Amino acid sequence: AAGVIQSPRHLIKEKRETATLKCYPIPRHDTVYWYQQGPGQDPQFLISFYEKMQSDKGSIPDRFSAQQFSDYHSELNMSSLELGDSALYFCASSHGGGMNTEAFFGQGTRLTVV
Amino acid sequence: AQSVAQPEDQVNVAEGNPLTVKCTYSVSGNPYLFWYVQYPNRGLQFLLKYITGDNLVKGSYGFEAEFNKSQTSFHLKKPSALVSDSALYFCAVRDTVSFMNRDDKIIFGKGTRLHILP
Numbered sequence: 360a361a362g363v364i365q366s367p368r369h370l371i372k373e374k375r376e377t378a379t380l381k382c383y384p385i386p387r388h389d390t391v392y393w394y395q396q397g398p399g400q401d402p403q404f405l406i407s408f409y410e411k412m413q414s415d416k417g418s419i420p421d422r423f424s425a426q427q428f429s430d431y432h433s434e435l436n437m438s439s440l441e442l443g444d445s446a447l448y449f450c451a452s453s454h455g456g457g458m459n460t461e462a463f464f465g466q467g468t469r470l471t472v473v
Numbered sequence: 474a475q476s477v478a479q480p481e482d483q484v485n486v487a488e489g490n491p492l493t494v495k496c497t498y499s500v501s502g503n504p505y506l507f508w509y510v511q512y513p514n515r516g517l518q519f520l521l522k523y524i525t526g527d528n529l530v531k532g533s534y535g536f537e538a539e540f541n542k543s544q545t546s547f548h549l550k551k552p553s554a555l556v557s558d559s560a561l562y563f564c565a566v567r568d569t570v571s572f573m574n575r576d577d578k579i580i581f582g583k584g585t586r587l588h589i590l591p
Contacts, residue, residue, distance in 0.1 A: 363516075392579070400583075401563060401581045401582060401584050402517070407578055415578045417578060449516060449517065451517075451579075462579055463519060464509070464516040464517040464519075465516050466515060467516050
């Protein structure tokens with residue numbers, strides 16, 4: 360079965376650079392979530408989209424922005440990168456944005472800022 | 474605001490023994506509860522969920538979880554542990570009140586590392 364696809368899997372950037380992370384949800388899923396997981400940490404919610412509109416916002420820095428496109432894929436744009444942004448970034452998708460639907464997670468993008 | 478607590482950072486169990494990973498939650502409305510497992514350098518894999526109905530929920534890989542409303546708990550269990558069960562386990566919650574307010578996110582606990590000893 361198709362799963363959530365994230366690209367790239369690994370990314371190394373220097374401080375103050377920009378990065379773009381991509382997420383392709385499971386077909387027919389209309390809701391996308393972005394999470395940041397630091398080393399040894401639990402996943403922290405960043406932002407979510409339902410039907411191409413932002414549905415919720417968490418602890419996402421102002422330096423980051425995201426959007427969901429017409430084909431439901433999503434991109435997380437990160438600017439002025441800092442060392443503390445090094446983390447595993449997960450995208451998850453679900454269908455319908457309903458309460459009883461579980462989210463399916465991608466493999467994650469490991470971002471290292473040097 | 475909703476929250477999830479996993480009181481144990483690590484749980485050690487001998488192979489073949491029953492295991493329990495604890496989770497308690499706090500929500501404004503009715504909870505929708507989930508368990509996810511994370512293997513090293515992998516994404517989160519869905520194990521099971523409680524929405525309504527029977528308090529004992531069965532999921533993947535022989536895991537089950539028991540919803541207890543009075544104790545606001547949703548402990549993960551397995552009758553006989555396998556070495557391959559060793560991983561990081563996350564309890565997560567959504568609540569209906571937050572959802573109606575368009576707070577559409579899943580909140581995770583801090584995670585519990587499960588070590589199954591051969």
